[in-house]
Amino acid sequence: xxxxxxxxxxxxxxxxxxxxxxxxxxxxxxxxxxxxxxxxxxxxxxxxxxxxxxxxxxxxxxxxxxxxxxxxxxxxxxxxxxxxxxxxxxxxxxxxxxxxxxxxxxxxxxx
Amino acid sequence: xxxxxxxxxxxxxxxxxxxxxxxxxxxxxxxxxxxxxxxxxxxxxxxxxxxxxxxxxxxxxxxxxxxxxxxxxxxxxxxxxxxxxxxxxxxxxxxxxxxxxxxxxxxxxxxxx
Numbered sequence: 001x002x003x004x005x006x007x008x009x010x011x012x013x014x015x016x017x018x019x020x021x022x023x024x025x026x027x028x029x030x031x032x033x034x035x036x037x038x039x040x041x042x043x044x045x046x047x048x049x050x051x052x053x054x055x056x057x058x059x060x061x062x063x064x065x066x067x068x069x070x071x072x073x074x075x076x077x078x079x080x081x082x083x084x085x086x087x088x089x090x091x092x093x094x095x096x097x098x099x100x101x102x103x104x105x106x107x108x109x110x111x
Numbered sequence: 112x113x114x115x116x117x118x119x120x121x122x123x124x125x126x127x128x129x130x131x132x133x134x135x136x137x138x139x140x141x142x143x144x145x146x147x148x149x150x151x152x153x154x155x156x157x158x159x160x161x162x163x164x165x166x167x168x169x170x171x172x173x174x175x176x177x178x179x180x181x182x183x184x185x186x187x188x189x190x191x192x193x194x195x196x197x198x199x200x201x202x203x204x205x206x207x208x209x210x211x212x213x214x215x216x217x218x219x220x221x222x223x224x
C-alpha cells in the first residue's frame with residue numbers, strides 16, 4: 001500500500017530534550033516536506049527536500065533540522081525543543097506534480 | 112508571495128443541504144489551487160486541484176470547485192451534504208514551479224441530522 005508513515009504518533013517531552021520524528025514513504029517520491037499545524041493558522045511548511053542531500057527552509061524553520069540521506073526517509077529533528085514547538089506535525093511526499101500525500105501526523109507536546 | 116483566506120472557521124449544514132466553503136487567494140502569478148480534507152485524527156487528503164486546465168474542477172466524494180480569476184476565488188461546493196462530510200477543510204495555493212503549499216486557516220464542517 002502506498003503510504004507515508006510517521007513515528008511516533010504521539011510524543012510528550014520536556015524542554016531541551018532532543019527528539020527525532022521519523023518520516024518514511026514507499027512511493028519513491030523525490031519531493032518531501034514537513035508542516036506544522038496550529039489552530040487558526042492552518043499548516044505551515046517547516047522544511048522541504050527536493051531529493052537526497054537537497055534540503056531547504058520553509059516558512060517556519062527556526063528550531064528544527066532535517067536530513068535526507070535516503071530517498072524514502074526524511075526525519076525531523078528538534079535539537080532543543082521548547083513549549084512553542086507544541087504542535088501537530090505532518091510529513092508529506094509528492095508524486096504527480098503538486099499532489100502531496102500526507103502522513104497521519106505526530107502530536108508533540110513540550111512541557 | 113501567495114496567501115489564502117478561508118471565510119468562516121465553522122460551517123454547519125443540514126444533511127442533504129448544499130455545502131459551500133469559501134476560499135480567496137492572493138498570488139503574484141497564476142496559481143495552482145487545492146482543497147484538502149482532514150478527518151479527525153488523520154492526515155490530509157487531496158479533494159481536488161486546479162492547475163490551469165478547466166476552471167470547474169470535480170473531485171472525490173461529490174465535491175467540486177470553480178476557479179474564478181476575476182474574483183480570486185476557489186470556492187468548494189457539494190450539492191447534498193452527508194454525515195460523512197463532517198471534517199476540517201483546507202484551501203491551499205502554490206505557485207507554478209514552487210511545490211510549497213500555503214494553506215488557509217481551515218473550515219470545520221458539521222452536518223446536522
